[in-house]
Structure formats: C-alpha cells, structure tokens
Amino acid sequence: MKKLFDDLSYKISKQTTKxxxxSFSLGIxxxxxxxxxxxxxxxxxxxLADEIVDSFHDFDRSTLLVRFKEQTNQALEERISLxxxxxxxQETIHRYEIDLKLIYQFLD
Structure with a gap:
C-alpha cells in the first residue's frame, strides 16, 4: 500500500511541475x-513554498510558512508525510543524502 502512495506522490509532483x-518539465x-x-x-x-510566499495573499502567509517549515521538519525526521x-x-532528500542545511537555508 505504501508503494501506491509513493507512486501517487511522485505523480502529483510531476503534474505540479507540468x-x-x-519549459522546465520539458528540460527534465x-x-x-x-x-x-x-x-x-x-x-x-x-x-509549494513559492506559492505560500507569492500567491496566498488572502491568507496569513507567515503562519502558513511556519506550518510548512514544521511539516517539512516532521517529514524529514519521520521519513513520511501524508x-x-x-x-x-523527503524520500528524495534521504535517497540522495542531500544536506539538510540546504533545505533549512532555502526555508529561511
């Protein structure tokens, strides 16, 4: 069942990119x-992070960004997110052992 969720997760990211x-999706x-x-x-x-900052003008973007950071930390620590x-x-970050400092720098 987890494989089904993982496959769907990647499809959603692919569709988001498209x-x-x-142009970026063609370059990929x-x-x-x-x-x-x-x-x-x-x-x-x-x-997703850019949308919080650039598009959600009718919402408290600071709160959304804090929540996004918290959800990111939780996903990276627990190795799963709904x-x-x-x-x-998070799966990509762990698979390629990407330095978490890079993620935290991006979020700051």
Missing part, C-alpha cells in the same frame, strides 16, 4: 529517467 513550468526530459522523479519532487516542494509533495521530497 502545470507550473512547461533531457535528464536520465532514473532521476526525473526526484527532480519533480524537488521542484514540487520548491513550488502530504504527497512532502512525501516524495
């Missing part, structure tokens, strides 16, 4: 198929 950036096709899902996962995560974009992002 919806927000046609030039990369090895082995890493494409991970690139989609990172893009989906960054896009948020599909955070799920495939």
């Amino acid at each position: 919806q927000y950036s046609t 096709l030039a990369l090895s198929p082995k890493i494409r899902n991970s690139i989609y996962a990172i893009y989906g995560y960054v896009r 948020n599909p974009i955070l799920q495939c992002f």
Whole structure:
C-alpha cells in the first residue's frame, strides 16, 4: 500500500511541475529517467513554498510558512508525510543524502 502512495506522490509532483513550468518539465526530459522523479519532487516542494510566499495573499502567509517549515521538519525526521509533495521530497532528500542545511537555508 505504501508503494501506491509513493507512486501517487511522485505523480502529483510531476503534474505540479507540468502545470507550473512547461519549459522546465520539458528540460527534465533531457535528464536520465532514473532521476526525473526526484527532480519533480524537488521542484514540487520548491513550488509549494513559492506559492505560500507569492500567491496566498488572502491568507496569513507567515503562519502558513511556519506550518510548512514544521511539516517539512516532521517529514524529514519521520521519513513520511501524508502530504504527497512532502512525501516524495523527503524520500528524495534521504535517497540522495542531500544536506539538510540546504533545505533549512532555502526555508529561511
């Protein structure tokens, strides 16, 4: 059952990439198929953060950003998230042993 959720999580990040950036999603096709899902996962995560900052004007963006940071920390620590974009992002971070300092710098 977890594999089904993971597969869906990556599909959601891929669709997010396609919806927000046609040129970037086309560029990803030039990369090895082995890493494409991970690139989609990172893009989906960054896009979600950007949406909080740039688009959610009718909401308390500071609160949303704090919550996003907390959910990111929880996903990275527990190695799971019920948020599909955070799920495939945390999996990518752990798979490639990406330095967590880079994520925290991005969030600050």
